[in-house]
Amino acid sequence: MTATLDLPVLAAPEPAPVRRRYRALRRFARNRAAFIGALVLVALVVVAVFAPLIAPHDPYHQDLLRRFQPPGRGGVLGSDDFGRDQLSRLIFGARASLIFSLLAMAVAVIIGLPQGLAAGFLGGKVDTALGRLNDTLLAVPAILLAIVVVGALGPSLVNASFAVGLVTAPRFFRIVRAVTQDVKGETYIEASRALGSTTRRTVLHDVVPNVLGPLIVQFAIGLGTAVTAEASLSFIGLGIRPPTASWGGMLQMAAANMTQAPFLVYPPGIMIAITVMAYLMVGDGLRTAFGTTRSAVSEGTKA
Amino acid sequence: MLKLVGRRLAWAPLILLMISFFVFTLVDLAPVDPAVAMAGNNPDPALIAQLRHDFHLSDPLPVRYVRWLGHALHGDLGNSYFTRQPVGRSVWDMLPINLSMMLVAVVMILVGGVLLGVLGALRPGKILDRLVTAGGSVAVAVPPFWLGLLMVLYLSVFHQVFPAIGYVKFSTSPWEWLKHLLMPGFALSTLPIATVALQLKGSLTETLGRDYILTARAKGLASKTIIFKHALRNAAIPVLTVFGLQVAYIIGGSVIIEQVFGIPGLGSYLITAAQAGDINPILGVVVLSTMVVILMNAAVDIAYGFLNPKLRA
Amino acid sequence: MTVDGALLLDVDGLTVEFNGPDGWVRAVEDVSFQVHAGEIVGLVGESGSGKTVTSLGVLGLTRAQGGRMPHGRVVFEGTDLVTLDDKALNRIRGRRIGMVFQQPIRSLNPAFTIGEQIAETIRHHEGISRSDAWARTVTLLDKVHIPEPAKRARQFPHEFSGGMCQRAMIAMALSCSPSLLIADEPTTALDVTVQAVVLDLMREIQAETGVAILFISHDLGVIADMADTVAVMYAGQVVERASVEELFISPRHPYTAGLMAAVPRVGQGRQLVAIEGNVPDPGNYPTGCRFHNRCEHAVAMRCDTDLIPLLPAGEAHDSRCVRTSELMLEGVVVA
Numbered sequence: 001m002t003a004t005l006d007l008p009v010l011a012a013p014e015p016a017p018v019r020r021r022y023r024a025l026r027r028f029a030r031n032r033a034a035f036i037g038a039l040v041l042v043a044l045v046v047v048a049v050f051a052p053l054i055a056p057h058d059p060y061h062q063d064l065l066r067r068f069q070p071p072g073r074g075g076v077l078g079s080d081d082f083g084r085d086q087l088s089r090l091i092f093g094a095r096a097s098l099i100f101s102l103l104a105m106a107v108a109v110i111i112g113l114p115q116g117l118a119a120g121f122l123g124g125k126v127d128t129a130l131g132r133l134n135d136t137l138l139a140v141p142a143i144l145l146a147i148v149v150v151g152a153l154g155p156s157l158v159n160a161s162f163a164v165g166l167v168t169a170p171r172f173f174r175i176v177r178a179v180t181q182d183v184k185g186e187t188y189i190e191a192s193r194a195l196g197s198t199t200r201r202t203v204l205h206d207v208v209p210n211v212l213g214p215l216i217v218q219f220a221i222g223l224g225t226a227v228t229a230e231a232s233l234s235f236i237g238l239g240i241r242p243p244t245a246s247w248g249g250m251l252q253m254a255a256a257n258m259t260q261a262p263f264l265v266y267p268p269g270i271m272i273a274i275t276v277m278a279y280l281m282v283g284d285g286l287r288t289a290f291g292t293t294r295s296a297v298s299e300g301t302k303a
Numbered sequence: 304m305l306k307l308v309g310r311r312l313a314w315a316p317l318i319l320l321m322i323s324f325f326v327f328t329l330v331d332l333a334p335v336d337p338a339v340a341m342a343g344n345n346p347d348p349a350l351i352a353q354l355r356h357d358f359h360l361s362d363p364l365p366v367r368y369v370r371w372l373g374h375a376l377h378g379d380l381g382n383s384y385f386t387r388q389p390v391g392r393s394v395w396d397m398l399p400i401n402l403s404m405m406l407v408a409v410v411m412i413l414v415g416g417v418l419l420g421v422l423g424a425l426r427p428g429k430i431l432d433r434l435v436t437a438g439g440s441v442a443v444a445v446p447p448f449w450l451g452l453l454m455v456l457y458l459s460v461f462h463q464v465f466p467a468i469g470y471v472k473f474s475t476s477p478w479e480w481l482k483h484l485l486m487p488g489f490a491l492s493t494l495p496i497a498t499v500a501l502q503l504k505g506s507l508t509e510t511l512g513r514d515y516i517l518t519a520r521a522k523g524l525a526s527k528t529i530i531f532k533h534a535l536r537n538a539a540i541p542v543l544t545v546f547g548l549q550v551a552y553i554i555g556g557s558v559i560i561e562q563v564f565g566i567p568g569l570g571s572y573l574i575t576a577a578q579a580g581d582i583n584p585i586l587g588v589v590v591l592s593t594m595v596v597i598l599m600n601a602a603v604d605i606a607y608g609f610l611n612p613k614l615r616a
Numbered sequence: 617m618t619v620d621g622a623l624l625l626d627v628d629g630l631t632v633e634f635n636g637p638d639g640w641v642r643a644v645e646d647v648s649f650q651v652h653a654g655e656i657v658g659l660v661g662e663s664g665s666g667k668t669v670t671s672l673g674v675l676g677l678t679r680a681q682g683g684r685m686p687h688g689r690v691v692f693e694g695t696d697l698v699t700l701d702d703k704a705l706n707r708i709r710g711r712r713i714g715m716v717f718q719q720p721i722r723s724l725n726p727a728f729t730i731g732e733q734i735a736e737t738i739r740h741h742e743g744i745s746r747s748d749a750w751a752r753t754v755t756l757l758d759k760v761h762i763p764e765p766a767k768r769a770r771q772f773p774h775e776f777s778g779g780m781c782q783r784a785m786i787a788m789a790l791s792c793s794p795s796l797l798i799a800d801e802p803t804t805a806l807d808v809t810v811q812a813v814v815l816d817l818m819r820e821i822q823a824e825t826g827v828a829i830l831f832i833s834h835d836l837g838v839i840a841d842m843a844d845t846v847a848v849m850y851a852g853q854v855v856e857r858a859s860v861e862e863l864f865i866s867p868r869h870p871y872t873a874g875l876m877a878a879v880p881r882v883g884q885g886r887q888l889v890a891i892e893g894n895v896p897d898p899g900n901y902p903t904g905c906r907f908h909n910r911c912e913h914a915v916a917m918r919c920d921t922d923l924i925p926l927l928p929a930g931e932a933h934d935s936r937c938v939r940t941s942e943l944m945l946e947g948v949v950v951a
Binding site: 132133135136139140141142143144145147148149150151152153154155224228231232235236237238251254255258259262265268269272273274275276277280 | 321322325330332333334456552554563574578580588589597
């Protein structure tokens with residue numbers, strides 16, 4: 001549609017998303033907690049990516065003569081029921097955790113984002129229906145639902161992360177919907193529509209940049225909760241299946257042999273705690289940096 | 304206000320319907336074939352066919368679902384394909400175990416959360432307040448089941464303070480019942496206590512700055528009365544939402560905690576059923592848990608109305 | 617409006633400080649005034665003059681707000697309240713001294729009924745039974761002209777109008793028959809018609825019970841209406857003290873005169889006169905007289921160097937101005 005009125009050309013709007021992000025980045029770097037968290041995450045990613053090069057031993061290699069060796073004699077962190085080196089398994093567990101979290105959150109975004117956009121933008125019956133659907137999902141305790149999904153599909157990294165993504169999607173739905181509704185109500189949208197922008201253009205140019213901020217924050221926080229979720233599911237045997245190294249699986253092994261090898265309990269738990277803290281600190285830092293407090297969802301409690 | 308609660312509860316049947324259908328479909332997609340699994344180690348094709356016929360496993364999905372629904376509405380939750388035990392009976396037997404764990408955890412959350420929250424509001428910046436704030440940040444990151452493992456390690460393995468495993472019925476020995484539940488309860492409630500305490504501290508601090516608190520002071524009321532009667536009543540309102548969320552959280556968490564402490568509750572029941580594709584127990588536990596969460600939310604709504612007179616009528 | 621004579625409240629050199637980000641800041645300094653039995657004393661000043669802090673200081677309520685009172689005495693019925701601990705003060709608060717605040721609806725607890733809050737005060741101080749306290753509550757509500765008092769007592773603050781809430785607060789403040797009522801801007805937040813009703817009520821109660829009132833307001837008209845004697849406050853200090861007639865007819869402090877000139881008068885065709893400048897914040901007070909930088913009568917070397925004390929300016933009339941004997945200030949012309 002072309003404007004037929006002889007209106008003066010409006011100055012192009014500021015490239016708001018770009019400038020905002022630059023400012024946001026600087027604010028983020030100044031936040032000490034967030035900065036430390038980011039460093040930890042970078043270290044974790046490096047470890048995860050270069051696991052085969054960093055790990056001293058093959059995480060799968062069994063040495064049944066050296067079972068339950070305490071730290072020191074049997075390697076830096078000792079060995080488990082099958083004589084496998086714990087440090088190597090810990091390192092490969094970081095890799096599994098990272099892949100799991102990214103996959104889970106990708107699923108959550110893929111499921112939640114379009115729904116949120118649709119509900120926020122279209123409103124009315126679509127909004128009500130999608131709202132009810134997601135409320136229903138939220139009515140069930142998340143872990144229970146995840147257990148059922150994994151049980152149905154069979155335990156594996158992919159299935160478990162899909163399950164976690166599925167139960168986390170409603171949170172993304174809510175945030176995207178809220179932001180979309182806010183943006184839709186802004187006067188500049190009305191102006192833009194009056195000038196003939198199509199829905200698609202409005203969505204892409206105006207809604208999405210505003211959604212990105214809270215979305216990224218929720219993504220970071222969600223990665224943290226996914227780590228705990230993976231650990232919990234693997235711990236009860238419905239997550240990453242052994243012999244693949246995973247922190248939850250290592251804790252399952254540790255739990256079964258607490259009297260014999262108590263030292264197995266510490267490393268995986270410490271790593272989980274550090275990783276989740278890092279994700280949450282980064283998420284909080286991002287939230288302050290973007291200056292949005294729209295993600296009112298409480299992080300950490302995977303309810 | 305009763306209207307509000309009523310309206311919320313009116314949605315409950317629809318939610319339960321949708322959840323049960325969703326789960327039913329999901330489990331049906333499972334690669335596990337119940338008939339094959341039930342046939343045991345020597346899958347005789349004739350036996351499998353017989354089982355399939357007996358349990359109507361070849362009927363289309365909607366038919367099977369409606370059949371389940373029909374029975375469920377009459378109170379019959381079916382039997383487990385594998386243990387052949389009625390689900391209703393099993394759930395009924397195991398319910399007290401989970402309820403006990405929840406009770407202990409909820410009491411800990413209420414007592415711990417209120418105490419730490421009030422102290423944090425009265426003595427901000429002091430050691431206890433800083434501990435709780437720091438503890439809260441850490442507790443978010445620490446998996447509760449790992450906390451449970453550590454407790455078992457230090458309080459059962461290294462030093463025999465508490466029993467590590469199992470559950471004792473209240474009727475058998477109240478003291479043993481409690482002893483077995485203290486560690487699991489605490490593992491479950493650590494994060495909720497910190498969350499509730501921090502929320503209450505913030506809310507209470509804000510409430511204590513309100514005009515009507517100044518009036519109460521000017522009336523000559525004692526500090527204790529002002530805090531626990533006048534302030535807490537109002538400060539508790541936003542904390543209720545958080546508390547409700549925490550209860551939903553511990554329902555889920557208890558499933559994992561059961562495994563840590565070897566408690567034979569509904570969590571184990573669910574996990575076994577989920578792994579086997581045993582639809583009836585799965586549906587039984589999921590529907591029950593959802594009902595509990597819905598009731599919990601309704602209870603929170605009622606409490607809101609009680610604390611905030613503006614919501615009544 | 618007769619004054620019985622017995623000295624009820626003697627505030628002498630009261631100073632209140634609050635702990636701010638840059639250290640302790642004085643909000644109120646060297647405030648002195650007296651209230652006699654049955655007297656209505658007006659405390660007048662703009663926002664930020666320290667009048668509310670003074671009233672809170674009398675009851676020792678500044679401690680809960682993070683303040684302290686390093687100097688001064690507040691002698692009430694023979695006892696210096698500054699020396700009392702909270703437990704002893706709580707026997708005075710609500711029982712011997714009642715207090716009413718500015719925002720009536722906000723000053724009542726939304727979670728409890730009006731009746732419960734009044735009855736609570738009575739029971740706390742007098743220990744009588746619930747039913748007796750409730751009966752008295754209903755009587756009190758009736759005394760303050762709240763219609764259907766028995767029914768209203770069971771209602772919540774949000775169901776009351778502003779004026780009704782204020783009347784209920786007055787009932788609560790007077791529930792244990794105190795000898796002094798402190799009213800901090802009691803009608804400021806109310807509509808004009810409601811104001812008149814509340815003020816009439818206060819006068820009625822004063823005449824009936826003989827309670828003394830410390831009436832705080834920024835509204836000169838209300839003060840002129842209600843008070844027997846007046847203390848004018850500016851920037852944390854009392855700058856003038858006099859009987860209400862004296863004050864309005866011949867003010868002896870430039871600030872007071874400025875306040876009166878600023879009151880718009882109908883039918884005289886005068887331009888609105890405002891005092892130039894702004895009230896200084898605590899901690900940023902000018903040296904010397906705190907008003908000198910806004911005063912049209914200020915004289916260099918006299919008004920801007922030393923602290924100015926309260927100087928006598930007539931019979932029972934004091935003014936914190938070194939030029940008070942030289943200046944002829946215009947007051948309100950009484951037609």
